[in-house]
Amino acid sequence: MSTLRSRSVEMTPAALPTLVRSVWPLLVGVGVALALQFFAKPVIGDFYAKVLLDIGTSIILAVSLTMVNGFTGQFSIGHAAFMMVGGYVSGGIVYYGSLLAWGSADMAGGALSSMIDGREAPFLTWGDALFAGSLVAGGLVAAVCGYVVGLPSLRLKGDYLAIVTLGFGEIVRVLIQSQTSDVLYTVEEVKETAWYLMPTKVGGALGFSGLPFYSSLFWVFLGVAVTLLVAYRLKDSATGRAFLSIREDEIASEAMGVNTTQFKVRAFVIAAFFAGVAGGLFAHSIGVQLNPGELGFLKSFDIIIMVVLGGLGSISGAAIAAAIVTILPELLRNPEPLLKMWPVLAGLAAVLLVAAVVCAMTGRRARSLVAWMCIVLTLLGLGFGARAAAAAGHNLGDYRMILFALALILMMILRPQGLFGVREVWDRSLWKGIADSFRAPPKKGGTNK
Amino acid sequence: MLVVRDLVVNYGAIRALHGISLRVDQGRIVTLVGSNGAGKSTTLRAISGIVRAASGSIVYDGKPIGRMPPHEIVRLGIVQAPEGRGIFANMTVEENLLLGATVRDDAAGVREDWDRALALFPRLAERLSQNAGTLSGGEQQMLAIGRALIAKPRLLLLDEPSLGLAPQVCQTIFRIIREINERGTTILLVEQNANAALRIADYAYVLEVGDIALEGDAKKLAADDNVRKAYLGVH
Numbered sequence: 001m002s003t004l005r006s007r008s009v010e011m012t013p014a015a016l017p018t019l020v021r022s023v024w025p026l027l028v029g030v031g032v033a034l035a036l037q038f039f040a041k042p043v044i045g046d047f048y049a050k051v052l053l054d055i056g057t058s059i060i061l062a063v064s065l066t067m068v069n070g071f072t073g074q075f076s077i078g079h080a081a082f083m084m085v086g087g088y089v090s091g092g093i094v095y096y097g098s099l100l101a102w103g104s105a106d107m108a109g110g111a112l113s114s115m116i117d118g119r120e121a122p123f124l125t126w127g128d129a130l131f132a133g134s135l136v137a138g139g140l141v142a143a144v145c146g147y148v149v150g151l152p153s154l155r156l157k158g159d160y161l162a163i164v165t166l167g168f169g170e171i172v173r174v175l176i177q178s179q180t181s182d183v184l185y186t187v188e189e190v191k192e193t194a195w196y197l198m199p200t201k202v203g204g205a206l207g208f209s210g211l212p213f214y215s216s217l218f219w220v221f222l223g224v225a226v227t228l229l230v231a232y233r234l235k236d237s238a239t240g241r242a243f244l245s246i247r248e249d250e251i252a253s254e255a256m257g258v259n260t261t262q263f264k265v266r267a268f269v270i271a272a273f274f275a276g277v278a279g280g281l282f283a284h285s286i287g288v289q290l291n292p293g294e295l296g297f298l299k300s301f302d303i304i305i306m307v308v309l310g311g312l313g314s315i316s317g318a319a320i321a322a323a324i325v326t327i328l329p330e331l332l333r334n335p336e337p338l339l340k341m342w343p344v345l346a347g348l349a350a351v352l353l354v355a356a357v358v359c360a361m362t363g364r365r366a367r368s369l370v371a372w373m374c375i376v377l378t379l380l381g382l383g384f385g386a387r388a389a390a391a392a393g394h395n396l397g398d399y400r401m402i403l404f405a406l407a408l409i410l411m412m413i414l415r416p417q418g419l420f421g422v423r424e425v426w427d428r429s430l431w432k433g434i435a436d437s438f439r440a441p442p443k444k445g446g447t448n449k
Numbered sequence: 450m451l452v453v454r455d456l457v458v459n460y461g462a463i464r465a466l467h468g469i470s471l472r473v474d475q476g477r478i479v480t481l482v483g484s485n486g487a488g489k490s491t492t493l494r495a496i497s498g499i500v501r502a503a504s505g506s507i508v509y510d511g512k513p514i515g516r517m518p519p520h521e522i523v524r525l526g527i528v529q530a531p532e533g534r535g536i537f538a539n540m541t542v543e544e545n546l547l548l549g550a551t552v553r554d555d556a557a558g559v560r561e562d563w564d565r566a567l568a569l570f571p572r573l574a575e576r577l578s579q580n581a582g583t584l585s586g587g588e589q590q591m592l593a594i595g596r597a598l599i600a601k602p603r604l605l606l607l608d609e610p611s612l613g614l615a616p617q618v619c620q621t622i623f624r625i626i627r628e629i630n631e632r633g634t635t636i637l638l639v640e641q642n643a644n645a646a647l648r649i650a651d652y653a654y655v656l657e658v659g660d661i662a663l664e665g666d667a668k669k670l671a672a673d674d675n676v677r678k679a680y681l682g683v684h
């Protein structure tokens with residue numbers, strides 16, 4: 001019998017290994033971020049580096065929303081609002097901070113922050129420090145907003161959070177949009193303005209122009225690493241267990257003594273923090289002009305789609321879905337890289353088809369093979385469809401919301417739990433369907449599913 | 450140990466409890482029987498603090514607990530195994546049991562209670578890493594009770610532990626309830642299966658649409674002809 005004593009001895013190793021164990025994932029994260037910045041970026045070129053940058057930001061957003069919608073089962077539909085708060089706080093700090101410190105808001109970062117190759121720059125500068133600090137500050141302000149919004153609505157059971165977060169998102173958007181004062185351009189202007197008026201000098205409906213492009217693959221994927229690390233450690237902790245128990249059965253969770261309000265608020269605040277950080281990264285991304293219109297309800301919805309598609313509660317699922325949802329519009333706009341691989345994809349589909357037919361004939365389960373074949377064929381179909389649309393002068397990417405809606409409807413019918421359900425990609429039970437196809441057929445008279 | 454007086458609970462405009470009074474003495478098994486919608490679960494939920502009473506008092510060890518939030522009530526030693534088992538289906542058996550220890554801060558004590566709970570339900574020990582949703586009905590009920598035991602209750606509230614279980618499994622569960630009681634835990638048992646509940650209980654209350662219709666020694670109630678006709682389905 002496995003006693004808790006033996007389990008807890010097993011799970012509490014000596015101090016040094018514990019330290020190593022908790023630090024190495026972060027070191028790996030830093031390593032990957034450095035590798036992407038200095039080795040991958042020159043290889044894949046500027047365009048794909050930018051796509052990768054957007055994927056990273058989306059992963060942070062989707063994984064942070066998973067902590068609320070996936071872990072605690074509460075439904076927040078205003079995640080972009082926290083992104084907006086973080087983005088404007090971080091943008092304001094970097095822009096006006098640079099202006100005051102260096103007399104110019106131009107990019108003052110080192111090689112770590114650069115998205116442009118061959119730029120002569122030191123490795124790390126004070127500009128980078130300002131940027132990193134502003135990200136944390138943006139996250140913290142977003143977290144405070146999360147607390148203020150979350151506390152009253154999370155005391156109640158039910159979907160009040162959805163309504164309140166929706167309202168909060170609109171309030172933040174309208175507040176920023178209705179500012180009429182322009183961004184200040186000179187140090188003198190900044191010095192003449194009272195400090196408490198500074199939050200209004202963010203460009204209003206026109207957007208916050210002139211933000212330096214600090215977000216690089218390094219910073220974004222460092223953020224991804226920290227977010228993933230926190231999400232996983234959280235899920236395996238006592239706090240995470242309390243989060244999940246609220247999702248599973250709120251009454252039973254209360255009956256076990258979980259202070260459900262407190263834990264719901266805690267999840268919400270952590271998620272808001274990471275959304276704020278992602279907002280800061282987004283605000284300083286190359287090719288982005290921070291604009292309240294862009295971070296409205298539709299952006300929140302994009303993030304929800306990622307989380308639902310990946311499976312509510314699955315961290316890796318959310319990350320993978322974030323990557324898919326971010327790449328898809330790019331692929332629809334320009335399907336050629338996908339179509340270059342068409343023989344590979346067609347071959348894969350054919351192999352899956354043959355395997356499925358063989359399985360079906362020998363009485364094995366072929367369902368997941370067929371499902372995978374459909375996915376590959378859909379991908380191919382989308383590619384050719386996009387090429388045909390491009391030839392006719394249309395961009396299929398403009399219709400992405402329709403495609404996502406269709407994908408969601410199909411998903412709800414065929415796989416309501418999302419791609420991965422509550423499981424992670426490496427959970428073996430997830431791939432049971434495929435494994436079954438290669439195993440001996442189930443005995444006759446046994447349960448058939 | 451627990452004294453409930455004139456408890457009234459409303460669900461919106463609907464009055465679920467019309468002012469019931471009951472007491473649970475230390476070391477006893479007290480049962481609350483009655484049909485669907487009589488207010489049995491509502492009573493337990495009010496005691497646990499999950500629903501708020503409109504009026505009336507709930508006093509535990511001389512301390513009014515009617516206005517306390519559920520997590521503080523659990524900390525005082527009143528733990529409920531909720532109706533329909535309330536297990537966390539997508540979490541493992543081990544995680545479910547660990548959630549029982551939410552309000553505990555004495556690691557050594559938790560380990561003892563853990564071992565004791567698993568000794569009581571050896572079936573759970575074999576299935577620690579299994580998802581709780583894959584357990585059978587009886588095993589899920591064992592998990593719900595085991596989880597409540599790890600919270601170290603002085604007063605254990607059981608809401609229909611026999612719900613949806615095969616007769617033989619029911620018997621096992623009731624035997625274990627008695628065993629838990631013999632080890633010193635006071636039990637308030639809510640049951641529709643009045644026959645089985647009266648057999649193991651010391652004292653019984655019969656609830657009827659929000660009112661206490663009858664109360665008395667469990668053995669006497671079980672033997673009473675009128676009770677047998679009205680509530681136990683014996684003609």
